[in-house]
Amino acid sequence: MDLVESWGYPFPRADGAAVRRGLQGPEYMKLMRKVARRAGVEILDHSPALELLVDRDGAVAGARGVQRQEDRPWTVRAGAVVIATGGCAFLSKALGCNNNTGDGYLFAAEAGGELSGMEFSSQFAVSTAFGSVTKTAHYSWAVFTNEAGDDLNAVKDGHYSASTIGRALLNGPVYAQLSKARERPEVQAFLRYAQPNFFLPLDRSGINPFTQRFPVTLTLEGTVRGTGGIRITDRTCASTVPGLFAAGDAATRELICGGFTGGGSHNAAWAMSSGSWAGEGAAEHALALGASAVTRDVSGAGFAGLHDKRASASVSDPDADAVIAGVQNEMLPLDKNLFRTERGLRASLTELDALWASLRGGPADANARDQQRSREAAALVATARWAYTSALERRETRGMHRRTDFPELDPQQRHYQITGGLDRVWLRTAAHAQPVETRPLAIAQ
Amino acid sequence: MIELVSTSRCIECNICVKVCPTNVFDAHPDAAPSIARQSDCQTCYLCEAYCPADALYVAADAHRHVDVSEGQLVTDGVLGSYRRSLGWSPGGDPAALHETANVLRGLAGPGTIG
Numbered sequence: 001m002d003l004v005e006s007w008g009y010p011f012p013r014a015d016g017a018a019v020r021r022g023l024q025g026p027e028y029m030k031l032m033r034k035v036a037r038r039a040g041v042e043i044l045d046h047s048p049a050l051e052l053l054v055d056r057d058g059a060v061a062g063a064r065g066v067q068r069q070e071d072r073p074w075t076v077r078a079g080a081v082v083i084a085t086g087g088c089a090f091l092s093k094a095l096g097c098n099n100n101t102g103d104g105y106l107f108a109a110e111a112g113g114e115l116s117g118m119e120f121s122s123q124f125a126v127s128t129a130f131g132s133v134t135k136t137a138h139y140s141w142a143v144f145t146n147e148a149g150d151d152l153n154a155v156k157d158g159h160y161s162a163s164t165i166g167r168a169l170l171n172g173p174v175y176a177q178l179s180k181a182r183e184r185p186e187v188q189a190f191l192r193y194a195q196p197n198f199f200l201p202l203d204r205s206g207i208n209p210f211t212q213r214f215p216v217t218l219t220l221e222g223t224v225r226g227t228g229g230i231r232i233t234d235r236t237c238a239s240t241v242p243g244l245f246a247a248g249d250a251a252t253r254e255l256i257c258g259g260f261t262g263g264g265s266h267n268a269a270w271a272m273s274s275g276s277w278a279g280e281g282a283a284e285h286a287l288a289l290g291a292s293a294v295t296r297d298v299s300g301a302g303f304a305g306l307h308d309k310r311a312s313a314s315v316s317d318p319d320a321d322a323v324i325a326g327v328q329n330e331m332l333p334l335d336k337n338l339f340r341t342e343r344g345l346r347a348s349l350t351e352l353d354a355l356w357a358s359l360r361g362g363p364a365d366a367n368a369r370d371q372q373r374s375r376e377a378a379a380l381v382a383t384a385r386w387a388y389t390s391a392l393e394r395r396e397t398r399g400m401h402r403r404t405d406f407p408e409l410d411p412q413q414r415h416y417q418i419t420g421g422l423d424r425v426w427l428r429t430a431a432h433a434q435p436v437e438t439r440p441l442a443i444a445q
Numbered sequence: 446m447i448e449l450v451s452t453s454r455c456i457e458c459n460i461c462v463k464v465c466p467t468n469v470f471d472a473h474p475d476a477a478p479s480i481a482r483q484s485d486c487q488t489c490y491l492c493e494a495y496c497p498a499d500a501l502y503v504a505a506d507a508h509r510h511v512d513v514s515e516g517q518l519v520t521d522g523v524l525g526s527y528r529r530s531l532g533w534s535p536g537g538d539p540a541a542l543h544e545t546a547n548v549l550r551g552l553a554g555p556g557t558i559g
Contacts, residue, residue, distance in 0.1 A: 024542065
Protein backbone atom coordinates (compact mmCIF):
# COMPACT_ATOMS: atom_id res chain seq x y z
CA MET A 1 0.00 0.00 0.00
CA ASP A 2 2.98 2.31 0.61
CA LEU A 3 4.09 1.62 -2.95
CA VAL A 4 0.61 2.21 -4.36
CA GLU A 5 0.35 5.50 -2.50
CA SER A 6 3.82 6.57 -3.67
CA TRP A 7 2.71 5.96 -7.26
CA GLY A 8 -0.06 8.48 -6.71
CA TYR A 9 -3.23 6.50 -5.99
CA PRO A 10 -5.91 9.04 -5.01
CA PHE A 11 -6.82 7.63 -1.61
CA PRO A 12 -9.57 9.49 0.26
CA ARG A 13 -8.05 11.68 2.98
CA ALA A 14 -9.08 12.28 6.57
CA ASP A 15 -7.26 14.73 8.86
CA GLY A 16 -4.53 15.08 6.26
CA ALA A 17 -3.74 11.35 6.08
CA ALA A 18 -4.61 8.87 3.35
CA VAL A 19 -7.39 6.44 4.29
CA ARG A 20 -6.06 3.20 2.81
CA ARG A 21 -8.94 0.83 3.52
CA GLY A 22 -9.93 0.10 -0.05
CA LEU A 23 -9.08 0.53 -3.70
CA GLN A 24 -11.36 1.46 -6.53
CA GLY A 25 -10.99 -0.76 -9.60
CA PRO A 26 -10.90 1.75 -12.47
CA GLU A 27 -8.57 4.12 -10.59
CA TYR A 28 -6.24 1.28 -9.65
CA MET A 29 -6.13 -0.10 -13.18
CA LYS A 30 -5.49 3.36 -14.62
CA LEU A 31 -2.58 3.81 -12.23
CA MET A 32 -1.13 0.35 -12.92
CA ARG A 33 -1.15 0.97 -16.66
CA LYS A 34 0.70 4.24 -16.09
CA VAL A 35 3.28 2.64 -13.81
CA ALA A 36 3.84 -0.29 -16.18
CA ARG A 37 4.27 2.00 -19.18
CA ARG A 38 6.68 4.20 -17.24
CA ALA A 39 8.73 1.06 -16.59
CA GLY A 40 8.97 0.44 -20.34
CA VAL A 41 6.27 -2.21 -20.64
CA GLU A 42 4.37 -2.46 -23.92
CA ILE A 43 0.69 -3.27 -23.32
CA LEU A 44 -1.19 -5.08 -26.08
CA ASP A 45 -4.91 -4.44 -25.65
CA HIS A 46 -7.47 -6.55 -27.49
CA SER A 47 -4.79 -9.19 -28.03
CA PRO A 48 -5.94 -12.52 -26.58
CA ALA A 49 -3.35 -15.28 -26.19
CA LEU A 50 -4.13 -18.54 -27.98
CA GLU A 51 -1.44 -20.82 -26.56
CA LEU A 52 1.79 -21.05 -24.60
CA LEU A 53 5.15 -21.76 -26.15
CA VAL A 54 7.30 -24.42 -24.49
CA ASP A 55 10.96 -25.35 -24.95
CA ARG A 56 12.34 -28.86 -25.56
CA ASP A 57 12.40 -29.55 -21.83
CA GLY A 58 8.77 -28.53 -21.43
CA ALA A 59 9.54 -25.22 -19.71
CA VAL A 60 7.28 -22.34 -20.65
CA ALA A 61 9.08 -19.94 -22.98
CA GLY A 62 6.47 -17.48 -24.24
CA ALA A 63 3.04 -17.25 -25.77
CA ARG A 64 1.36 -16.44 -29.03
CA GLY A 65 -2.01 -14.99 -29.89
CA VAL A 66 -3.91 -12.59 -32.09
CA GLN A 67 -4.58 -8.87 -32.21
CA ARG A 68 -8.26 -8.93 -32.94
CA GLN A 69 -8.67 -5.28 -34.00
CA GLU A 70 -5.80 -5.52 -36.50
CA ASP A 71 -6.49 -9.18 -37.37
CA ARG A 72 -2.83 -10.17 -37.09
CA PRO A 73 -0.83 -12.61 -34.97
CA TRP A 74 1.60 -11.85 -32.14
CA THR A 75 4.35 -13.94 -30.58
CA VAL A 76 6.27 -13.17 -27.40
CA ARG A 77 9.40 -15.10 -26.44
CA ALA A 78 9.93 -14.93 -22.73
CA GLY A 79 11.93 -16.37 -19.87
CA ALA A 80 8.72 -16.94 -17.90
CA VAL A 81 4.98 -16.38 -18.18
CA VAL A 82 2.48 -15.29 -15.52
CA ILE A 83 -1.05 -16.52 -16.23
CA ALA A 84 -3.44 -13.75 -15.17
CA THR A 85 -6.44 -14.55 -17.33
CA GLY A 86 -8.99 -14.58 -14.50
CA GLY A 87 -11.43 -17.35 -13.68
CA CYS A 88 -14.27 -18.76 -15.74
CA ALA A 89 -17.91 -17.63 -15.67
CA PHE A 90 -18.95 -19.62 -18.76
CA LEU A 91 -20.03 -16.53 -20.76
CA SER A 92 -23.00 -16.05 -18.41
CA LYS A 93 -22.84 -12.24 -18.77
CA ALA A 94 -22.31 -11.86 -15.03
CA LEU A 95 -21.09 -8.28 -14.74
CA GLY A 96 -17.78 -7.87 -16.56
CA CYS A 97 -17.07 -11.62 -16.65
CA ASN A 98 -17.29 -12.52 -20.32
CA ASN A 99 -13.55 -12.34 -20.93
CA ASN A 100 -13.10 -14.87 -18.13
CA THR A 101 -13.41 -18.05 -20.18
CA GLY A 102 -10.86 -20.29 -18.46
CA ASP A 103 -8.26 -19.87 -21.23
CA GLY A 104 -5.41 -19.71 -18.73
CA TYR A 105 -6.47 -23.00 -17.14
CA LEU A 106 -6.34 -24.63 -20.56
CA PHE A 107 -2.92 -23.13 -21.33
CA ALA A 108 -1.54 -24.37 -18.02
CA ALA A 109 -2.99 -27.87 -18.47
CA GLU A 110 -1.66 -28.13 -22.02
CA ALA A 111 1.81 -27.38 -20.65
CA GLY A 112 1.36 -30.08 -17.99
CA GLY A 113 0.12 -27.88 -15.16
CA GLU A 114 -2.40 -28.81 -12.49
CA LEU A 115 -5.60 -27.30 -11.12
CA SER A 116 -6.83 -27.34 -7.56
CA GLY A 117 -10.26 -26.93 -5.99
CA MET A 118 -12.21 -26.88 -9.23
CA GLU A 119 -15.29 -28.14 -7.39
CA PHE A 120 -15.47 -24.64 -5.90
CA SER A 121 -16.79 -23.30 -9.18
CA SER A 122 -20.50 -22.96 -8.49
CA GLN A 123 -20.74 -19.37 -7.28
CA PHE A 124 -24.05 -17.87 -8.37
CA ALA A 125 -24.98 -14.21 -7.74
CA VAL A 126 -28.37 -12.55 -7.61
CA SER A 127 -29.11 -10.20 -10.49
CA THR A 128 -32.27 -8.88 -12.08
CA ALA A 129 -33.84 -11.59 -14.22
CA PHE A 130 -33.17 -9.57 -17.37
CA GLY A 131 -29.93 -7.73 -16.67
CA SER A 132 -26.24 -8.32 -16.05
CA VAL A 133 -25.48 -6.47 -12.81
CA THR A 134 -24.36 -9.02 -10.23
CA LYS A 135 -23.52 -6.59 -7.44
CA THR A 136 -25.08 -8.09 -4.38
CA ALA A 137 -24.28 -5.98 -1.31
CA HIS A 138 -27.52 -3.97 -1.55
CA TYR A 139 -29.61 -7.12 -1.29
CA SER A 140 -28.98 -7.03 2.45
CA TRP A 141 -31.86 -4.51 2.34
CA ALA A 142 -34.06 -6.86 0.32
CA VAL A 143 -37.03 -9.07 0.94
CA PHE A 144 -37.23 -11.96 -1.52
CA THR A 145 -40.67 -13.29 -2.41
CA ASN A 146 -42.21 -15.92 -4.66
CA GLU A 147 -45.01 -15.36 -7.17
CA ALA A 148 -47.65 -15.50 -4.41
CA GLY A 149 -45.77 -12.86 -2.42
CA ASP A 150 -44.62 -15.16 0.39
CA ASP A 151 -41.42 -14.00 2.07
CA LEU A 152 -38.74 -16.62 1.35
CA ASN A 153 -36.77 -15.51 4.44
CA ALA A 154 -33.71 -15.61 2.21
CA VAL A 155 -31.70 -12.89 3.99
CA LYS A 156 -29.99 -13.66 7.29
CA ASP A 157 -27.34 -11.53 9.02
CA GLY A 158 -27.08 -9.30 5.96
CA HIS A 159 -26.41 -12.18 3.53
CA TYR A 160 -28.84 -13.83 1.18
CA SER A 161 -28.90 -17.59 0.84
CA ALA A 162 -28.26 -18.64 -2.76
CA SER A 163 -29.65 -22.09 -2.08
CA THR A 164 -32.94 -20.70 -0.67
CA ILE A 165 -33.35 -18.45 -3.70
CA GLY A 166 -32.18 -21.21 -6.02
CA ARG A 167 -34.72 -23.72 -4.70
CA ALA A 168 -37.48 -21.14 -5.11
CA LEU A 169 -36.34 -20.36 -8.67
CA LEU A 170 -36.73 -24.04 -9.58
CA ASN A 171 -40.43 -23.68 -8.67
CA GLY A 172 -41.19 -20.34 -10.31
CA PRO A 173 -40.28 -16.68 -10.45
CA VAL A 174 -38.55 -14.98 -7.51
CA TYR A 175 -38.76 -11.27 -6.76
CA ALA A 176 -36.72 -8.87 -4.68
CA GLN A 177 -37.58 -5.49 -3.22
CA LEU A 178 -35.29 -3.32 -1.11
CA SER A 179 -38.16 -2.98 1.34
CA LYS A 180 -35.96 -2.53 4.39
CA ALA A 181 -34.84 0.87 3.09
CA ARG A 182 -38.30 1.91 1.94
CA GLU A 183 -38.83 4.45 4.73
CA ARG A 184 -35.20 5.61 4.82
CA PRO A 185 -34.52 8.18 2.09
CA GLU A 186 -31.03 8.85 3.46
CA VAL A 187 -30.13 5.19 3.00
CA GLN A 188 -31.61 5.16 -0.49
CA ALA A 189 -29.52 8.18 -1.47
CA PHE A 190 -26.37 6.62 -0.09
CA LEU A 191 -26.96 3.29 -1.81
CA ARG A 192 -27.27 5.16 -5.11
CA TYR A 193 -24.15 7.17 -4.40
CA ALA A 194 -22.06 4.16 -3.37
CA GLN A 195 -22.94 1.79 -6.24
CA PRO A 196 -24.54 3.63 -9.16
CA ASN A 197 -24.45 0.65 -11.48
CA PHE A 198 -26.64 -1.45 -9.18
CA PHE A 199 -29.50 0.87 -10.15
CA LEU A 200 -28.88 0.99 -13.91
CA PRO A 201 -30.99 -2.01 -14.97
CA LEU A 202 -33.74 -0.94 -12.57
CA ASP A 203 -33.86 2.74 -13.49
CA ARG A 204 -33.78 1.84 -17.17
CA SER A 205 -36.73 -0.47 -16.73
CA GLY A 206 -38.77 2.09 -14.80
CA ILE A 207 -38.55 0.10 -11.56
CA ASN A 208 -38.24 1.76 -8.15
CA PRO A 209 -36.59 -1.07 -6.20
CA PHE A 210 -37.55 0.45 -2.84
CA THR A 211 -41.28 0.47 -3.57
CA GLN A 212 -41.68 -2.19 -6.27
CA ARG A 213 -40.60 -5.79 -6.41
CA PHE A 214 -38.64 -6.90 -9.45
CA PRO A 215 -37.84 -10.36 -10.89
CA VAL A 216 -34.42 -11.76 -10.02
CA THR A 217 -32.37 -14.77 -11.01
CA LEU A 218 -29.07 -16.38 -10.08
CA THR A 219 -26.28 -15.78 -12.57
CA LEU A 220 -23.22 -18.02 -12.66
CA GLU A 221 -19.94 -16.43 -11.62
CA GLY A 222 -18.16 -19.79 -11.74
CA THR A 223 -14.57 -19.59 -10.58
CA VAL A 224 -14.45 -15.80 -10.91
CA ARG A 225 -15.88 -15.74 -7.41
CA GLY A 226 -15.29 -19.38 -6.85
CA THR A 227 -11.94 -20.36 -5.44
CA GLY A 228 -10.58 -23.10 -7.73
CA GLY A 229 -7.80 -22.47 -10.22
CA ILE A 230 -4.24 -23.24 -11.25
CA ARG A 231 -2.38 -25.04 -8.48
CA ILE A 232 0.49 -23.01 -7.11
CA THR A 233 3.33 -24.61 -5.23
CA ASP A 234 5.29 -21.94 -3.39
CA ARG A 235 5.37 -18.30 -2.31
CA THR A 236 6.30 -17.14 -5.83
CA CYS A 237 2.97 -18.53 -7.11
CA ALA A 238 4.87 -20.96 -9.33
CA SER A 239 2.80 -23.66 -11.02
CA THR A 240 4.12 -27.21 -11.39
CA VAL A 241 5.50 -26.28 -14.84
CA PRO A 242 8.95 -24.61 -14.97
CA GLY A 243 8.63 -20.99 -16.07
CA LEU A 244 4.87 -20.81 -15.48
CA PHE A 245 3.34 -18.74 -12.68
CA ALA A 246 -0.28 -17.89 -11.87
CA ALA A 247 -1.90 -14.83 -10.30
CA GLY A 248 -5.33 -13.52 -9.41
CA ASP A 249 -8.48 -15.49 -10.16
CA ALA A 250 -6.53 -17.77 -12.53
CA ALA A 251 -4.79 -19.24 -9.49
CA THR A 252 -6.50 -21.25 -6.80
CA ARG A 253 -7.68 -19.12 -3.88
CA GLU A 254 -8.26 -22.06 -1.58
CA LEU A 255 -5.07 -21.05 0.25
CA ILE A 256 -6.70 -17.86 1.52
CA CYS A 257 -10.42 -18.70 1.39
CA GLY A 258 -11.00 -22.45 1.29
CA GLY A 259 -14.21 -23.17 -0.59
CA PHE A 260 -15.99 -19.83 -0.44
CA THR A 261 -15.13 -16.15 -0.83
CA GLY A 262 -18.41 -14.30 -0.46
CA GLY A 263 -17.22 -11.06 -1.96
CA GLY A 264 -14.82 -9.12 -4.07
CA SER A 265 -12.48 -7.96 -1.36
CA HIS A 266 -10.60 -11.23 -0.88
CA ASN A 267 -10.22 -11.71 -4.61
CA ALA A 268 -8.99 -8.17 -5.16
CA ALA A 269 -6.46 -8.44 -2.33
CA TRP A 270 -5.34 -11.79 -3.70
CA ALA A 271 -5.01 -10.40 -7.24
CA MET A 272 -2.69 -7.65 -6.05
CA SER A 273 -0.68 -9.84 -3.67
CA SER A 274 -0.32 -12.86 -5.93
CA GLY A 275 0.45 -10.62 -8.90
CA SER A 276 3.33 -9.04 -7.01
CA TRP A 277 4.69 -12.41 -5.87
CA ALA A 278 4.25 -14.10 -9.25
CA GLY A 279 5.87 -11.18 -11.06
CA GLU A 280 8.87 -11.31 -8.78
CA GLY A 281 9.13 -15.09 -9.14
CA ALA A 282 8.85 -14.93 -12.93
CA ALA A 283 11.48 -12.21 -13.14
CA GLU A 284 13.92 -14.22 -11.01
CA HIS A 285 13.29 -17.32 -13.11
CA ALA A 286 13.89 -15.39 -16.35
CA LEU A 287 17.05 -13.73 -15.03
CA ALA A 288 18.49 -17.10 -14.04
CA LEU A 289 18.06 -18.34 -17.62
CA GLY A 290 20.18 -15.50 -18.98
CA ALA A 291 20.38 -15.00 -22.72
CA SER A 292 19.05 -18.48 -23.49
CA ALA A 293 15.61 -17.33 -22.32
CA VAL A 294 14.72 -15.99 -25.75
CA THR A 295 16.91 -18.14 -27.99
CA ARG A 296 15.48 -21.54 -27.02
CA ASP A 297 13.78 -23.74 -29.59
CA VAL A 298 10.07 -23.46 -28.87
CA SER A 299 6.82 -24.98 -30.05
CA GLY A 300 3.15 -24.31 -29.35
CA ALA A 301 1.62 -26.31 -26.51
CA GLY A 302 -2.01 -25.93 -27.59
CA PHE A 303 -4.22 -28.31 -29.51
CA ALA A 304 -7.99 -28.34 -28.95
CA GLY A 305 -9.77 -25.59 -30.85
CA LEU A 306 -6.60 -24.64 -32.73
CA HIS A 307 -6.19 -25.23 -36.43
CA ASP A 308 -3.78 -28.11 -36.96
CA LYS A 309 -1.97 -27.95 -40.29
CA ARG A 310 -1.13 -31.65 -39.98
CA ALA A 311 -4.76 -32.73 -39.59
CA SER A 312 -6.36 -34.56 -42.47
CA ALA A 313 -8.92 -32.79 -44.61
CA SER A 314 -11.63 -35.03 -43.23
CA VAL A 315 -11.43 -33.22 -39.88
CA SER A 316 -14.16 -30.61 -39.98
CA ASP A 317 -14.00 -27.33 -38.11
CA PRO A 318 -15.79 -27.46 -34.79
CA ASP A 319 -18.80 -25.17 -34.48
CA ALA A 320 -17.63 -22.97 -31.60
CA ASP A 321 -21.03 -21.42 -30.95
CA ALA A 322 -22.69 -24.83 -30.74
CA VAL A 323 -19.97 -26.08 -28.37
CA ILE A 324 -20.38 -23.01 -26.16
CA ALA A 325 -24.16 -23.49 -26.06
CA GLY A 326 -23.57 -27.13 -25.15
CA VAL A 327 -21.28 -26.24 -22.23
CA GLN A 328 -23.68 -23.58 -20.98
CA ASN A 329 -26.48 -26.13 -21.03
CA GLU A 330 -24.52 -28.16 -18.45
CA MET A 331 -23.09 -25.31 -16.34
CA LEU A 332 -25.73 -22.56 -16.11
CA PRO A 333 -28.82 -24.50 -14.90
CA LEU A 334 -29.31 -24.36 -11.14
CA ASP A 335 -30.44 -27.98 -10.92
CA LYS A 336 -27.15 -29.12 -12.47
CA ASN A 337 -24.53 -26.79 -10.97
CA LEU A 338 -25.88 -25.07 -7.84
CA PHE A 339 -27.53 -28.31 -6.69
CA ARG A 340 -25.19 -31.13 -7.65
CA THR A 341 -25.87 -34.88 -7.57
CA GLU A 342 -23.81 -37.86 -8.66
CA ARG A 343 -26.39 -38.75 -11.28
CA GLY A 344 -26.54 -35.23 -12.69
CA LEU A 345 -22.77 -34.78 -12.71
CA ARG A 346 -22.23 -38.09 -14.52
CA ALA A 347 -24.83 -37.18 -17.14
CA SER A 348 -23.21 -33.76 -17.65
CA LEU A 349 -19.72 -35.27 -17.92
CA THR A 350 -20.96 -37.60 -20.67
CA GLU A 351 -22.17 -34.56 -22.63
CA LEU A 352 -19.00 -32.58 -21.91
CA ASP A 353 -16.71 -35.44 -22.94
CA ALA A 354 -18.55 -35.63 -26.26
CA LEU A 355 -18.10 -31.88 -26.75
CA TRP A 356 -14.38 -32.21 -26.01
CA ALA A 357 -14.07 -35.02 -28.56
CA SER A 358 -15.59 -32.71 -31.18
CA LEU A 359 -12.78 -30.17 -30.69
CA ARG A 360 -10.21 -31.95 -32.80
CA GLY A 361 -9.04 -28.87 -34.63
CA GLY A 362 -9.78 -25.26 -35.23
CA PRO A 363 -10.97 -23.09 -38.06
CA ALA A 364 -8.51 -22.87 -40.95
CA ASP A 365 -7.82 -19.39 -42.35
CA ALA A 366 -9.98 -17.95 -39.59
CA ASN A 367 -9.97 -14.31 -38.60
CA ALA A 368 -8.75 -13.34 -35.16
CA ARG A 369 -12.22 -13.33 -33.62
CA ASP A 370 -13.03 -16.83 -34.82
CA GLN A 371 -9.67 -18.15 -33.61
CA GLN A 372 -10.35 -16.60 -30.21
CA ARG A 373 -13.89 -17.99 -30.15
CA SER A 374 -12.71 -21.47 -31.01
CA ARG A 375 -10.13 -21.46 -28.21
CA GLU A 376 -12.64 -20.04 -25.75
CA ALA A 377 -14.98 -22.90 -26.60
CA ALA A 378 -12.18 -25.39 -25.89
CA ALA A 379 -11.30 -23.67 -22.61
CA LEU A 380 -14.93 -23.67 -21.47
CA VAL A 381 -15.33 -27.40 -22.14
CA ALA A 382 -12.04 -28.21 -20.42
CA THR A 383 -12.91 -26.08 -17.39
CA ALA A 384 -16.36 -27.66 -17.13
CA ARG A 385 -14.87 -31.17 -17.19
CA TRP A 386 -12.37 -30.36 -14.43
CA ALA A 387 -15.10 -28.67 -12.39
CA TYR A 388 -17.58 -31.53 -12.60
CA THR A 389 -14.95 -34.28 -12.22
CA SER A 390 -13.86 -32.57 -9.00
CA ALA A 391 -17.49 -32.04 -7.94
CA LEU A 392 -18.21 -35.73 -8.48
CA GLU A 393 -15.32 -36.84 -6.28
CA ARG A 394 -16.07 -34.49 -3.39
CA ARG A 395 -18.88 -36.44 -1.74
CA GLU A 396 -19.91 -33.83 0.77
CA THR A 397 -21.21 -30.26 0.91
CA ARG A 398 -18.44 -27.76 1.63
CA GLY A 399 -18.24 -24.03 0.93
CA MET A 400 -20.08 -23.24 -2.29
CA HIS A 401 -19.98 -26.89 -3.40
CA ARG A 402 -23.44 -28.33 -2.67
CA ARG A 403 -24.20 -32.00 -3.13
CA THR A 404 -27.88 -32.68 -2.54
CA ASP A 405 -26.99 -36.39 -2.21
CA PHE A 406 -24.34 -35.53 0.43
CA PRO A 407 -25.80 -32.47 2.16
CA GLU A 408 -23.45 -32.41 5.17
CA LEU A 409 -19.88 -31.27 5.60
CA ASP A 410 -17.60 -34.27 6.21
CA PRO A 411 -14.60 -33.48 8.45
CA GLN A 412 -12.76 -36.41 6.81
CA GLN A 413 -12.76 -34.60 3.44
CA ARG A 414 -10.65 -31.56 4.25
CA HIS A 415 -8.14 -32.61 1.58
CA TYR A 416 -7.48 -30.69 -1.60
CA GLN A 417 -8.49 -32.15 -4.94
CA ILE A 418 -5.94 -31.75 -7.72
CA THR A 419 -7.05 -32.29 -11.31
CA GLY A 420 -5.83 -31.85 -14.86
CA GLY A 421 -5.47 -33.68 -18.13
CA LEU A 422 -7.07 -33.07 -21.50
CA ASP A 423 -8.35 -36.12 -23.38
CA ARG A 424 -8.24 -38.02 -20.10
CA VAL A 425 -9.14 -35.97 -17.04
CA TRP A 426 -7.42 -37.22 -13.88
CA LEU A 427 -7.89 -36.38 -10.23
CA ARG A 428 -5.93 -37.04 -7.06
CA THR A 429 -6.21 -35.81 -3.52
CA ALA A 430 -3.60 -33.95 -1.52
CA ALA A 431 -3.49 -33.57 2.23
CA HIS A 432 -4.60 -30.24 3.59
CA ALA A 433 -1.82 -27.98 4.75
CA GLN A 434 -2.10 -28.45 8.49
CA PRO A 435 -3.58 -31.12 10.74
CA VAL A 436 -6.77 -30.26 12.55
CA GLU A 437 -5.97 -29.17 16.07
CA THR A 438 -8.87 -29.63 18.37
CA ARG A 439 -7.21 -28.76 21.67
CA PRO A 440 -8.86 -25.81 23.41
CA LEU A 441 -7.22 -22.42 23.07
CA ALA A 442 -5.24 -21.37 26.12
CA ILE A 443 -6.81 -18.15 27.31
CA ALA A 444 -4.69 -15.87 29.46
CA GLN A 445 -6.40 -14.99 32.71
CA MET B 446 -26.95 -4.66 -24.54
CA ILE B 447 -25.58 -1.68 -26.42
CA GLU B 448 -28.45 -0.31 -28.51
CA LEU B 449 -27.45 3.18 -29.62
CA VAL B 450 -24.48 5.08 -31.03
CA SER B 451 -25.87 8.56 -31.56
CA THR B 452 -24.31 9.81 -34.81
CA SER B 453 -25.41 13.35 -34.01
CA ARG B 454 -23.55 13.33 -30.67
CA CYS B 455 -20.57 11.11 -31.54
CA ILE B 456 -17.25 12.96 -31.90
CA GLU B 457 -15.53 9.94 -33.52
CA CYS B 458 -12.91 9.60 -30.78
CA ASN B 459 -13.24 5.77 -30.85
CA ILE B 460 -12.72 5.52 -27.10
CA CYS B 461 -15.62 3.03 -26.99
CA VAL B 462 -13.81 0.84 -29.54
CA LYS B 463 -10.76 0.80 -27.28
CA VAL B 464 -12.45 0.30 -23.90
CA CYS B 465 -15.08 -2.29 -24.82
CA PRO B 466 -13.76 -5.49 -23.18
CA THR B 467 -15.54 -7.74 -25.67
CA ASN B 468 -14.77 -5.84 -28.90
CA VAL B 469 -18.35 -5.08 -29.84
CA PHE B 470 -17.65 -1.96 -31.94
CA ASP B 471 -15.90 -1.45 -35.27
CA ALA B 472 -14.14 1.84 -36.01
CA HIS B 473 -14.68 3.55 -39.36
CA PRO B 474 -12.74 6.39 -40.99
CA ASP B 475 -14.52 9.75 -40.64
CA ALA B 476 -17.61 8.15 -39.15
CA ALA B 477 -19.08 7.01 -35.87
CA PRO B 478 -18.22 3.50 -34.70
CA SER B 479 -20.75 0.83 -35.55
CA ILE B 480 -22.22 -1.88 -33.30
CA ALA B 481 -20.64 -4.77 -35.18
CA ARG B 482 -21.11 -7.70 -32.76
CA GLN B 483 -24.04 -6.86 -30.53
CA SER B 484 -24.46 -10.39 -29.21
CA ASP B 485 -20.94 -10.19 -27.73
CA CYS B 486 -22.05 -7.24 -25.55
CA GLN B 487 -21.98 -8.28 -21.91
CA THR B 488 -23.93 -5.22 -20.72
CA CYS B 489 -21.12 -3.93 -18.51
CA TYR B 490 -21.90 -0.25 -19.31
CA LEU B 491 -18.18 0.60 -19.59
CA CYS B 492 -18.55 2.23 -23.02
CA GLU B 493 -21.20 4.56 -21.66
CA ALA B 494 -19.06 5.44 -18.67
CA TYR B 495 -16.13 6.41 -20.90
CA CYS B 496 -18.03 8.18 -23.73
CA PRO B 497 -17.10 11.89 -23.51
CA ALA B 498 -20.04 12.85 -25.74
CA ASP B 499 -22.83 10.97 -23.94
CA ALA B 500 -23.58 9.37 -27.29
CA LEU B 501 -24.08 5.76 -26.21
CA TYR B 502 -26.96 3.88 -24.62
CA VAL B 503 -26.79 0.42 -23.11
CA ALA B 504 -30.24 -1.03 -22.46
CA ALA B 505 -30.87 -3.04 -19.30
CA ASP B 506 -31.63 -6.24 -21.17
CA ALA B 507 -28.48 -8.37 -21.33
CA HIS B 508 -29.87 -11.25 -23.35
CA ARG B 509 -32.03 -9.79 -26.11
CA HIS B 510 -32.21 -6.82 -28.43
CA VAL B 511 -34.73 -4.08 -27.63
CA ASP B 512 -35.72 -1.12 -29.77
CA VAL B 513 -34.85 2.30 -28.39
CA SER B 514 -35.74 5.83 -29.50
CA GLU B 515 -32.93 8.37 -29.29
CA GLY B 516 -35.46 11.19 -29.06
CA GLN B 517 -37.16 9.57 -26.07
CA LEU B 518 -33.83 8.90 -24.33
CA VAL B 519 -32.84 12.55 -24.76
CA THR B 520 -36.24 13.74 -23.51
CA ASP B 521 -35.96 11.48 -20.46
CA GLY B 522 -32.42 12.71 -19.74
CA VAL B 523 -31.06 9.16 -19.91
CA LEU B 524 -28.11 9.72 -22.26
CA GLY B 525 -25.09 10.37 -20.07
CA SER B 526 -26.97 9.49 -16.89
CA TYR B 527 -24.53 6.73 -15.87
CA ARG B 528 -21.53 9.04 -16.27
CA ARG B 529 -23.23 11.67 -14.17
CA SER B 530 -24.08 9.20 -11.41
CA LEU B 531 -20.45 8.02 -11.37
CA GLY B 532 -19.24 11.59 -11.11
CA TRP B 533 -17.27 11.14 -14.35
CA SER B 534 -18.96 14.03 -16.19
CA PRO B 535 -17.08 17.34 -16.33
CA GLY B 536 -17.03 18.89 -12.86
CA GLY B 537 -18.13 15.63 -11.25
CA ASP B 538 -16.87 14.31 -7.92
CA PRO B 539 -16.38 10.55 -8.29
CA ALA B 540 -17.92 8.68 -5.37
CA ALA B 541 -15.22 6.10 -5.90
CA LEU B 542 -12.68 8.49 -4.39
CA HIS B 543 -14.61 8.77 -1.15
CA GLU B 544 -14.89 6.26 1.62
CA THR B 545 -18.12 4.33 1.04
CA ALA B 546 -17.54 0.65 1.81
CA ASN B 547 -17.45 1.08 5.56
CA VAL B 548 -20.39 3.49 5.57
CA LEU B 549 -22.31 0.89 3.59
CA ARG B 550 -21.43 -1.82 6.09
CA GLY B 551 -22.44 0.43 8.96
CA LEU B 552 -25.82 1.19 7.39
CA ALA B 553 -26.60 -2.37 6.43
CA GLY B 554 -25.55 -4.02 9.67
CA PRO B 555 -22.70 -6.36 10.46
CA GLY B 556 -21.11 -8.84 8.15
CA THR B 557 -22.21 -7.49 4.78
CA ILE B 558 -19.72 -7.61 1.97
CA GLY B 559 -19.86 -7.98 -1.79
